[in-house]
Amino acid sequence: MKNKLNLLWQLFFAFFKIGAFTFGGGYAMIPLIQREVVENKKWTTDDEILEMIAIAESTPGPIAINMATFIGTRTAGFIGAACATFGVVLPSFLIILPISYVLKEFQELQAVQFAFNGIRAGVLALLLKSLWTMYKKCPKGLVSYLLMGAAFLITAFLDVPVLVVLIGCALVGLITSYVTKRREQV
Numbered sequence: 350m351k352n353k354l355n356l357l358w359q360l361f362f363a364f365f366k367i368g369a370f371t372f373g374g375g376y377a378m379i380p381l382i383q384r385e386v387v388e389n390k391k392w393t394t395d396d397e398i399l400e401m402i403a404i405a406e407s408t409p410g411p412i413a414i415n416m417a418t419f420i421g422t423r424t425a426g427f428i429g430a431a432c433a434t435f436g437v438v439l440p441s442f443l444i445i446l447p448i449s450y451v452l453k454e455f456q457e458l459q460a461v462q463f464a465f466n467g468i469r470a471g472v473l474a475l476l477l478k479s480l481w482t483m484y485k486k487c488p489k490g491l492v493s494y495l496l497m498g499a500a501f502l503i504t505a506f507l508d509v510p511v512l513v514v515l516i517g518c519a520l521v522g523l524i525t526s527y528v529t530k531r532r533e534q535v
Contacts, residue, residue, distance in 0.1 A: 356425050357432045363390060364417045364436030369444075371413075377475040378413040378437075382420070383482065392424045399486050407515045413437055492525050 363385050371378045379402065386392045393401075398416075405415035414434055421433030455461050487493060496518055503509045 353425065357428060359390070360421050360425060360429050361432040361436040364421075364433045365440055367417075368413070368437040369440035371475075376412060376479060377472045379416075379479040380475055380482065382413070382416055386420050392420060395482075395486060397423075399483060402483065403515065407512050492521070496521055 367378055367381045367385060371381055379398075383395070383398050387395055387398060401416050401419045402412070405412045405419065408415055414437060417433040417437040418430045421430035423429075425432070487497075500514050500518055504511060504514050
C-alpha cells in the first residue's frame, strides 16, 4: 500500500513539474514527458511513447493531458491516471487564474510582448526536438518518406482533419505491410 501511494505521488509530482515548467502547450511538453517517464522514471519506453503520441493525437483533448492519462493508467491504473492528469493540469490552472485578471492591463507593455516572443522561440525549439526524436524512431524508406510528406501537405495546406490523415496513414501502413509480406511469401 505504501509503495502504491508513493507511486501515485511520484506520478502527480512528475506531471506537475512538467506542467509547471513547459510553455507552449502539449507538443512542447513531449520532450519533457519523454525524458521524465522514459529516461528518469523508466515507466515506459521510447517506442511506447511514440505509440502514445499517435493515440493521444487522434483522441479528443489536449495531447499532454491524454499522454499523462495513458502513462498514469499504464503505471498505476485508474488512480494513477487521475494523479498524472491532475498533476499536468493543476500548474496551468494555478498560473492562468491570476494572470487572466491582470493580463489585459499588461499585454500592451513592450517588455511583455518581447517576453512572449522569446517564449515562442523556445516553444518552437521544443517542437523541433520532438519532431527529431520521433523521426529517429520512425521506420525509414520510400513509403515512409512519401507518407510523411503527404500527411504534412494535406494537414498544412488542405485543412484536412488530423484524425482523417492518421486513419489514412494507418491504412497505407496496413496495405504496405500486407503487400510486403505477400512478396516475401512468393
